[in-house]
Amino acid sequence: MIRERIELTPKKQRRVRADLVSVLGEHRVHDESGVLVAYSGVNALFPRAMPHFVVRPLSTEEVVEIVRIASRHRIPLTPVSSGTQEPGTHPFFGGIVLDLRGMNRILEVDPERFYAVVEPGVTVGALARELAKHRLHLTVGSFPPSLSVLGNYLQVAVNSHRSSGINHDILALEVVLADGTVMRTGSKAFAERFPHVSWFCWTNSFPSLTELFINAQGTLGIVTKGAVKVYQVSEVHDTILTAFPSYRQSVEFMKDLARNNLVQHVCAWHWCLYTIIDHLEQYGHGASSEVVVYDPWETPDDRPYNIVVPTFSGYREQVEGVKAAIRRLIEKHGGRDYTEECREKYPGAHKFFYDHYVHHQPTNTFMGAYAEGYPVMPIVLCDPTTVADLEDWGLKFLRSSILKLGLAYYSHCVDMGRTIFLRMTPVISPDSSQRQIQRAARVRARYMETAMRKFGAVPIRPAPDGGQTLKQTGGFGQALIKIKKALDPQNIMNAGMSAGMYGSSMEEGGGD
């Protein structure tokens, strides 16, 4: 079992390279340091980790061959779909980075069965453009157009950004396992025997294995295809941008909307963040410095504390009814219709909300918010009864720490308001010293600990923390480690991340 960063002798390096070249040819196998460094990790919280090779497969068959080579030579494999992940795609133990961006075919758009089948390199922008031709759209969330659809949808259960129903947009997957087995999930599992079976159904008569690969960070297998849900472009898509003086009121409003089936999605935006987004949309970069260092809970008197953005669609008559009901709820919860004022005062933010949530067209605007610093974002899934207290405590706690820059948040209401996603968005300056980065990491860890202990929240996205987070789950963690060991006994799949996620208990009785 791979337990630490691997070292390759020059002889072994040559042998592995020759094997990879025999599958991919010279031009898709890289070991030049100029290329490797670009895949050595983007997250400030972790030191850079150089891979030994970067390879660019173009098909599932090539992925299978690469997995077999890695397995034969016992070399870690780290898949990258677009490489922006929090905490960052780090080949911690070296080995082969599998850059999947060349697998960028939209294999099917099926307007009747209501899904699209894509490879991992298909971007949100490319799929949005293709779907528009069929009067369909996908869930674009707040992601920039250059990000991978699957890279995002695989990351977390709230990436579908929908306020009702199951919270991801993946119908079924094709996955290459560590021994080279190719498996398909949902209805498509039966296509091996019955080729006419399509991807139409998320389940079959057995437990759902799709979920196993969501949030797995490439530690259990490499996803080579995914059927993702698509949605109809209806007669009307609209929003009423709504101003609220407090997060507590915003949460109650969002829950009321979601539980009464009035919205497809609803999200609250803190004033610092929509101000930054407005600036980015209008001027292309940066944010006025007073916003970046402001006390986040003290709203200036010229703008609302939160703007809540509900998304709804349907036939004209139906949407009129929805709007009337929403207006009643705005009043009930003490908010006000801010649509026109937002257009006038914050045209950039207004455009961003309409582009993403009404027109379902991804933009680069939000990406720029992070370009000014290193994001160190504590993100949690919250209990709807305590999330407002967490927001109040969290802003004050972070403001008094090293994580005070760009302190703001956005907050999605998911699964009928059973869960509230709260993503604080602080950054540290890019010229921070290692000591400052470590201090930032400790603050983030303290936030997460208190969010769980005091406010009953849970973290999203596994952190490579030596298995500490997984340990807190008891029997669940033990079961997951058994699955990891059964599927990948040598720990080939994202080996360094696996060590970080599953911890040392993965090694007990391991496959050596």
Ligand SMILES: Cc1cc2nc3c(=O)[nH]c(=O)nc-3n(C[C@H](O)[C@H](O)[C@H](O)COP(=O)(O)OP(=O)(O)OC[C@H]3O[C@@H](n4cnc5c(N)ncnc54)[C@H](O)[C@@H]3O)c2cc1C
């Ligand atoms: C501007 C912006 C806004 C965002 N907004 C939100 C938001 O509202 N809500 C939210 O939840 N998140 C949000 N995110 C976070 C985003 O969803 C994650 O950063 C996501 O991981 C990015 O996908 P990626 O393709 O870059 O992943 P990568 O960095 O390529 O990969 C992520 C992880 O999955 C593994 N992996 C990659 N490809 C595969 C594969 N084919 N098979 C198996 N494993 C694989 C990698 O090894 C890595 O561990 C946002 C990000 C940005 C930049």
